[in-house]
Amino acid sequence: MTALLTVEGVTKDFNKRRVLDDVSFSVRPGEILGLIGPNGSGKTTLFECLAGLMPANAGAIKSNNKVLVPARRKEALFYLPDGISPWAEQTVQWALGFFRKLYGRTQQDASALVEPLRLSELMKARVATLSKGERKRVLLALGLLTPQPLLMLDEPFDGLDLRQTRDVMTLLKEHVASGRTLLLSIHQLIDAGRVCDRLVLLGAGRVVGEGSLAELRAKTKLPEAGVEEIFLALT
């Protein structure tokens, strides 16, 4: 299968500290790929490098075997960062409407996200007044309104309770079923195992494993293991 996006040898140093070390993997069309690793393993840095928001020291990002220069990455992918609070003084309704119009989406597209993400009671609220979980749901809605083939979500379940996490996972799977590809950065390994088709395990800035849960179990020779055990075995 031709990869939607290929990451080849991405390396990033902060001063003399190597944060990403020759990271390579591929994203297949129509899958949910989980980038998993503990805090500080370089997931967010990798996402920012992939999105062209941070320069990498080395490496290439390819789409359909053609190198994607940073300025053209936004045509192929959209990255939704974690922990941001954009346009704090504006209402949720405005933010959704702005993204919808900016990307030429229909009112139906936006409305379809309101119920599963439980946004109806938040529509009139200002972004600044939202709790962490509420803000996360609004940001997910914004991300899901973008049209790029690949959507990268940084910690999409962070701040959500159990029920919300389950609902968001369902929504993401529906989204993928409609033809989109997702790359999720997740530090909660149990969540990753539940939602992702394949996993890329990142430890100390290096890829320590890549594949489906079954492939990783085979690689680690732990046939009954969960993601946590596999990760511990590989790092």
Place this chain on the structure above:
Amino acid sequence: MRSLKFGELLSKEWRELLAARSYWLLLLMIGPLVGQAFIAAVKLYAEASGSGGVPAALPQGLTPLDGILAPTFGAYDLAATFFLPFVAIRLISAEKQSGALKLLLQFPGSLGTKLAAKGLVLVAGWLVTCVPGLLAIVLWKSYGGHLYAPEALNLLLGHFLRALLSVGIAVAAAAIAESAASAAIVTLGFTVGAWALDFIAAGRGGLLQQLANYTPTAALRSFEQGLLRLNTVVVMLVITVLSFALAAVWLNTGSTLRYRVLSTVAIAAVLAVGMIGAMGLRSSWDLSENRRNSFPPADEAALSQISGPLQITVILAPEDPRLTDFEQNVLRKLRRNLSRLDVHYTAASQTGLFEGSDDHYGEIWYEMRGQKIMDRSTIEPVVLEQIYKLAGVNPPAAGGTDDFPGYPLATSPRWAGSLFYGGFPLLTIFAWWFIRRERS
């Protein structure tokens, strides 16, 4: 589709501007600031015109440009220096700090387009703040005051360019600095640096003085004198555009530090070339009604016959009032008429207080084609006579008297207090409340 997206960006930036408390504070303060300046100007003008039994000044000396417009709109210089930069900084820094910049950078369109949307909205916001200034003009006309449209429009253009410059510098500072506070310090540092350059370069001549002509204060001064200089307009626009280019370079977080530094050096080089090139643009237009920036037409015709280079050496200290007179009344006009004029300032001190014992202090030397003449006068007809003599040009026949009538007006600033101190601030508060209520 592209225009729709730009429209969406404009709409977003406008909402962000209206969400900024700094903008509402600017609006709240600009009314009283303009009002105070206008009321004081009208009262002073009335006194000079002979109100309250005080004898009138010479009517020729009473021009609304000097007496009313320049001081009233002086409030906008203050606002452009101390308030507007914070509004512009907020529009950039808030997005950097909230993380919205990471989304903005991924939106369709170039970063230049996105910054253009911010710039246009800031300009629109500034135009709204001009309402009290326009109200002052309307009031002045309602009192029966005189206005000469070319000089008034020229002054408005000067303040508009001044505001653009402020916006450009602030946007660049906000893009480069880590935080809004650092950006504010950089912007105020630029302002203080420009003031220092203006002060240091006064009466010094050479490249320093040429550069000082482009500081915001000096540039605005020529507009306040009714003079429209092409090079000033070009430099102010070039600095503004390059500031936005600099902002685009530094906001693009995906580029390497090396690329940003090299781009900054390239922009600085373009700025230097632009400023040097602009020095060669000598076109200027005297839009003042009393032609204060021009010699009488007969003298201008006579001066146009002089082709050789004229060198003037002035032995007067920068703070000597005679030098100020010479600069304001003679050199400024000569520079507009003689394309090959070179002025040297050779005083040894800043004030000239201790140069009185020097026999040569106060001398002004005129040199052309190896011939030299010395005179101490700074009076226009005397200076022109020396130049004609040196150039071998017949002086024009003595012309008629100055036909500028002057426009005395002894009136009181009726309604101004209630409009500027009450009406406009209340309208601002109501607009803020209404917009905030609409959003919640």
